[in-house]
Amino acid sequence: DIVMTQSPDSLAVSLGERATINCKSSQSVLYSSNNENYIAWYQQKPGQPPNLLIYWASTRESGVPDRFSGSGSGTDFTLTISSLQAEDVAVYYCQQYYSRRTFGQGTKVEI
């Protein structure tokens, strides 16, 4: 199975500042036939199910604020929150769907 490793495990960011979460896959998740990276990002708030933010590594799901952005290719990916808001406090997960499905261990974002 493809192992997804996120860093850091947690981070504290001031309101209005940038938050950056990294995700590394144990093998490339770039599908050569369509040049897409099979990576998604989710946000999970306490007591709620996860919410899809980003798919294909950089495509924002409908309704997701544009302060959330995804980047990267191959094995290294990043989720960036450009200006942290109070409602962004949550745990964030990366996930690959290149081969079956696996999640990273999660990154807790706090103020």
Place this chain on the structure above:
Amino acid sequence: QVRLVESGGGLVKPGGSLRLSCAASGFTFSDYYMSWIRQAPGKGLEWISYISSSSSDTNYADSVKGRFTISRDNAKNSLYLQMNSLRVEDTAVYYCARDVTPNAFDIWGQGTMVTVS
């Protein structure tokens, strides 16, 4: 609106069995792959199984292979997870999710708690 509602969780002894259900509404259930994902208390997410729209393709995480069986009834807009030989480490909230293969999980249910003790 698009909705997934899980049911069937509860307390079961080690070695026991449980069947989870997921009722879908608001979309054409038979068009989509579906998955089960679980989350142990205070832990991260673990994908455990998917099933194709026609049930022809299923896959399982190694941690549940041979013990859990995923199935669906498109006529009833329902997804199921039969869990046998349950272990203490299977204790978790179990979510069903719409699996937009080859893509992400775009719709999630609220989850149902399974406690093996």
